[in-house]
Amino acid sequence: MKNILYLIMPLSLVFFIFIFIFIKCKKKEIKKLIFLFLIIIYLFSTEIGTKILSNNNYTNIKDKSLLCDAVVILGGNVIERLFVSILLQKRFNTEIIVSGGIVLSNNLTEAEIYYEYLLSFGVQSTKIILEKNSRNTFENAKYTSKIIKENNYKNVCLVTSLSHINRSLWSFNQFNINIQPVFIENKRSTNIKSFMPNSKALYINTVYLKEYIGQLYYKLKYKGEL
Numbered sequence: 001m002k003n004i005l006y007l008i009m010p011l012s013l014v015f016f017i018f019i020f021i022f023i024k025c026k027k028k029e030i031k032k033l034i035f036l037f038l039i040i041i042y043l044f045s046t047e048i049g050t051k052i053l054s055n056n057n058y059t060n061i062k063d064k065s066l067l068c069d070a071v072v073i074l075g076g077n078v079i080e081r082l083f084v085s086i087l088l089q090k091r092f093n094t095e096i097i098v099s100g101g102i103v104l105s106n107n108l109t110e111a112e113i114y115y116e117y118l119l120s121f122g123v124q125s126t127k128i129i130l131e132k133n134s135r136n137t138f139e140n141a142k143y144t145s146k147i148i149k150e151n152n153y154k155n156v157c158l159v160t161s162l163s164h165i166n167r168s169l170w171s172f173n174q175f176n177i178n179i180q181p182v183f184i185e186n187k188r189s190t191n192i193k194s195f196m197p198n199s200k201a202l203y204i205n206t207v208y209l210k211e212y213i214g215q216l217y218y219k220l221k222y223k224g225e226l
Contacts, residue, residue, distance in 0.1 A: 068088055101132045
């Protein structure tokens with residue numbers, strides 16, 4: 001029954017409408033364009049597309065070989081990133097470098113808001129280092145790299161979203177920082193739903209595309225600054 005519901009979702013209906021147009025259309029050039037459009041939309045709106053676009057260049061937090069003497073957490077999805085950071089801090093008793101200078105509510109920066117959350121979850125203030133100057137991922141890496149070098153951290157774990165890993169790694173690499181993204185692995189098995197268009201997959205894949213474009217933009221914008 002659930003699989004049938006997937007087929008009648010609005011996005012799936014749009015997809016099938018274009019397939020119908022493709023079948024009925026007699027002009028070859030238009031059919032080629034429609035076919036290309038269908039392939040792109042299909043990939044961007046399925047979990048298969050997510051598997052293609054997603055980055056697996058991270059370490060599972062449960063990995064027993066994981067080493068960590070400092071945690072870098074970037075501003076963004078507060079709950080998810082805080083959870084991973086706290087688990088790492090408790091496991092390795094490390095410092096957490098909180099990076100984020102964008103001012104949010106009550107005139108507090110991202111770093112200051114994270115700081116309050118970390119304290120409420122039992123992390124000692126002496127274990128938290130704030131970086132409040134950065135306004136984007138590149139600046140996160142720029143200012144955080146100074147802290148990493150000053151403290152001679154060797155095994156630094158990065159906590160950010162999966163879609164944000166590529167741009168983050170590229171930014172830190174520009175400052176010769178070897179940093180390891182850490183995430184809670186949540187693999188989903190491939191089934192019939194993985195091949196069906198749905199709005200959630202479309203949203204996730206759009207975020208991945210945004211990050212790839214963002215990485216290209218960084219390469220062009222910051223090329224002369226390094």
